[in-house]
Amino acid sequence: MDTAEIRRRFLAHFENAGHTVVPSAPLLLDDPNLLFVNAGMVPFKPYFLGQETPPWPTATSVQKCVRTLDIEEVGKTTRHGTFFQMNGNFSFGDYFKEGAITHAWRLITGSINDGGLGIDADTIWVTVLHSDQESREIWKRVAGLPDERIQDRGLLDNYWHMGVPGPGGPCSEIYVDRGPEFGPDGGPVVDEDRFLEIWNLVFMQEEITDVLAKDRFEVVGALPHQNIDTGMGLERVAYLLQDKRNLYEIDEVYPVIETASQISGRTYGRDHADDVRFRVIADHVRSGLMLMGDGVTPGNEARGYVLRRLLRRAVRSMRLLGFEDPALPLLLPVSLERMKASYPELEADFPRIEQVAYAEEEAFRQTLGKGTQIFEGAAAAVKQQGGSGLSGDAAFTLHDTYGFPIDLTLEMASEQGLSVDEDGFRALMAEQRSRAKADAKSKKGGHADTAVYRAALDAGGPTDWLAYSTLTTESRVLALIAGGRTVPAIGAGSVGEVVLDRTPFYAESGGQNADAGHLQWDGGRAEVLDVQRPVRGLVVHQVRVLDGELTVESPLEAAVDPEWRLGARQAHSGTHVVHAALREVLGPTALQSGSYNRPGYLRLDYGWSGALSPDQLRGVEEASNRALRADLPVTAQTMSLPEAREWGALALFGETYGEDVRVVEIGGPWSRELCGGTHVDRSSQIGTVVITSDGSVGSGNRRVEALVGIEGFQYLAKERDVVRQLTDLLKAKPDDVPSRVQDLMERLRAAEKAAERIKAAELLAGAGDLAHGAVDVGGVAFVGARLDGVGGGDLRTLALDVRGRIPADRPAVVALVGVVDDKPAVVVAVNQAGRDRGLSANTLVRAAGEQIGGRGGGKDDVAQGGGTDPAGAEAAVAAVEAALRP
Known part of the structure; x- marks a missing residue:
């Protein structure tokens, strides 16, 4: 069966x-x-x-x-x-x-x-x-x-x-x-x-x-x-x-094993190690298919990392079976064929799924090529030194620099009989995350105890939510919450949460930011900072009381800021317009995978591999604004979820929908999406759509950002002002500005090269004086100096030139400290006669680095470093000289 x-x-x-x-x-x-x-x-x-x-x-x-x-x-x-x-x-x-x-x-x-x-x-x-x-x-x-x-x-x-x-x-x-x-x-x-x-x-x-x-x-x-x-x-x-x-042998899984066996030339059931690989492939291909079907895209965090790990383990298992060509294009359709009987939506969405999967495999193939060489070099070095394990630092470098997942490093190390310092790796990962991520506690709707909200819901019933029909309501305070518990009142200057019997405020959801506005009552006023739905059916307002005292049972007026709501409606409708325009220009696989909008601003994540060309971006922007000029009607209606899907409405991945859903249309089937947000009445009310950026947010996923309404016009006005200033400065027409700027850039580069040649000549001219001033320190010709305005490659070039001017049979050490913009740098160079005497630039530069609040390193012949304290420049030179004294 x-x-x-x-x-x-x-x-x-x-x-x-x-x-x-x-x-x-x-x-x-x-x-x-x-x-x-x-x-x-x-x-x-x-x-x-x-x-x-x-x-x-x-x-x-x-x-x-x-x-x-x-x-x-x-x-x-x-x-x-x-x-x-x-x-x-x-x-x-x-x-x-x-x-x-x-x-x-x-x-x-x-x-x-x-x-x-x-x-x-x-x-x-x-x-x-x-x-x-x-x-x-x-x-x-x-x-x-x-x-x-x-x-x-x-x-x-x-x-x-x-x-x-x-x-x-x-x-x-x-x-x-x-x-x-x-x-x-x-x-x-x-x-x-x-x-x-x-x-x-x-x-x-x-x-x-x-x-x-x-x-x-x-x-x-x-x-x-x-x-x-x-x-x-x-x-x-x-x-x-x-x-x-x-x-692994049931009808929904085994066909992938059969295909993997055919294309790899290996037989399932003969070798345990191969059997494990076949099973990994079959499980991970099916799991990846189902995750991508629900909108997950490969990434380096959370859900995206799980998917990336599954797909890459499947691809690598195929390589271990001896198949090194792209495997997912041969395996994923097989899994689809078996799963579509139960999940027909997978077939309809397969163009997007395969685009995401194949882009991830290609990215991983490139990663494998680079990372495997690095891994094998690190493993060989460990074995050469008689070690038995890779350091956490090496594993972290493979992960952070070359995109090698830690589980892949662990597998490859195990195959070579090596361990990996996982604790060290995890510690470095934790340090990186703590530097990169914002305070998790600030994230709304986390793991908070919802008991206080459930009690408010039980006591007062569901909130009468009127955000679609009005901007003001006459309301009554049902509950006040502060510090995770109910309180009888919130005083002036305090922040707390308010539950009302009815509200016009939109609670953050579906990518749309919460409304802003005020609550006003006899003798008092509060600013609405945020609006959330901590439990289904209950709307909670976070407020700061500006005047008076807010108490339970107080009657008040709840009023949404009309300008805020207008901007929010423009941005949310603009998101739908840009989504439809993307699909018009790029094709039906450019499906939205996430969005965020606030008044005047929108961002939209969508499935696509590869950067958009300037023509494609212009095409999306033009298609969006054509829709605005057409003054398309924006309508919303409620229906069952199966009816909405049959009607062709698009659903945002990761959102949870009830049995009845709200479908928003802009221009009929041109844009038809499941959405609970607030929208304009006609597309022309969006004002304008100005795309400001498009970039990658992971393999097979991109993000477009845009401004709408007055914010879009302001952005264009700023660009116009910049062009006007350039035309005035260049005494040119607007169309001539790019060529004039390009001409100026070429002339500037030529001038910079000429300046560099002059500076190099001056440095080389000074090298003779420095070499001539060498002093004998313990039988070593020592040249040491602080040079203001000289740094980087110039400092190194000068040190090597000075070293070359000292007779080769005389042991010599050159220590130069350059200071540019209050940032010191040090270079130490030792000639062959000095190295024969046991002197090392690598050792000497460390002594200098300590004096300028930094460190350095390199080889025995030349080493360099940097620091933070320019006041220690002379002491750095003196430290090198002291190290030469017997």
Whole structure:
């Protein structure tokens, strides 16, 4: 039975039992605690935690999941996979243990003809929590299982919770006996290779606290509503029903192995090391396909780094199999062919996906060429010195300078029998991140405790949000929050958060910045600094009280700054216009992958490899402004998500959408996107679109920035003023400015070269005087001097020239310190006679460097350095002279 058919049967079974079929959430679900969705119940967490009211009593889904902790284990075992699919059925206060067990039993043992999975009932074993006798009795009654096939287990195996205070409960796991060829008899407590777990039924019935470990917590009491959360591993059921030994051999994965085998000339199943590589390729190609399908692009941070790592491990595994040509163009379409039955959107989006993937492979091929040489040189040096491991500094250089991921360095080092100082590498990475990243605490919507917001929502209900229809509302204060807790009042000069019963303020979302404005009440006024939605349904305003005191239950007027809102509407509509223009000029694969807009400004990330030519950029800008001149109507309407997709509406990757979505159109199908932002009424109201930059933000991803409205006109006015000033200075017409500037540049370069020749002649002329002034220090001819205005290459050239003017048979040392713009530099040169005497410029320059607040280095014949203290220049010269004295 194909995997897609198992998936279809699962959903049909529960839909026929009255469950609502919920589409899989994107892998990039907006959860600050998760990199990717890693379990089937993740999209339902707000319902289980009581943060939101579930829209249905029962639901079923097949959820896409990615787990990244086991990437290194992929291929080494037959169980670890990065991407997997979790079938689940959920009850929110509806049926409980007996319902869950009955539904599961009927599906897995139901006949193929009746829509079941046809698993032999005599092969099924289950486990229950040792104290859960109720579940044992239900299994006996519903399924007729004998006691010996119902095994007790402890909290570690058969109790579920999230690792934090909240819901918990016992679970019952379903196993299938694969037969004696897979291991000893005795049930899952004896061998979990022979007895394969396919389904876990979680019975949420308790509230727990003081969670210290999987089996260490305190039970507070019963939950107000008993819930069901189940998870059936789709790939596991597939390899069971397809009579395969592992998940890599099922119909959705194995075709990639077959193709890899054909093009590499290696055979799967003959060599363990090769088999591991084949499995890595098959898993990572499929996982990469699914991640790119949900909008992830390769990068050096977070989700992008995971994707980059997966694709590069797959490519390198092909190289280790002996295939050095581009591999992804041959493998990725094979994976698409197997996955599109369950995820047809992959086929529609494949032009973008393959563009991203193939650009990443090409970039990695270049990285491999450069980085491998550096790695092999470093490894050879370690072995030559009798060492056994690469330093953290070497690993960091490979990563930072040559783009070599640390896991690739680890793999290559292991292949050569070397270790890597991972702690040293991690420390250097941490230093780099601490220098580069902004304070994470300033990021909005992080891991804050939402309990205070949930309490406000429960007390006052959802905020009546009126941002689409008005700029002012008469409102009432429902709650005030400061320091993470509710307070009765916020005084003048203080910053706090305000929950209103209704508001006209747009809360930051979908790339659009929050509105600015004021709250005004009898005797007081507050400035609105930010607006967020910490929990669904609740709008929270961060304010600074300017006058008076704001108290709970105060009536007030909430007013959005109309100029701010106008600029925001222009920028958000401008983002849609630029997106449509990009697709018009570059083609349908130039899809938006992220955006940000604030009044007058927009930036848009889009999938594309290679820089845009000036003609392409002009084309995008022209297409945008043609749309503005056409005065296209801007409309919004609400519909179901399937209807929107059928209508051709584009969805922003990584955003989470409800069952009903808002579709914004500009000029009908020319621009049709899912969007919750505020927009102008007609395109001409955007004013103008001025593209200010276009650059790369990662492999296969670019970012365009633009100004709109009055900010766009101001930008153009500044450029006009610059041109006017140039025309006045050059006494030229505007069209003649570029050629006149080019002529001036050429003349300037010629003058600079002439000045350099004169300066060099002056330096060489002074070299004779310096050499003639050499003094004898311990039998060494020493020349030392401070030279103001001489630095860099000139200082080195002069030192070498002075050294060359001293008789070759006389040991000589030249130490010159140059100072330019209060920055000292030092050069020490030693002739061959001096080196024969044991003198080293590398040693002497360090003594000089200490005196100018710096350091230096080089070879025995010439070394140089720099510092920060020009006042130490004379002392630096004296230090070298002192080092020569016997």
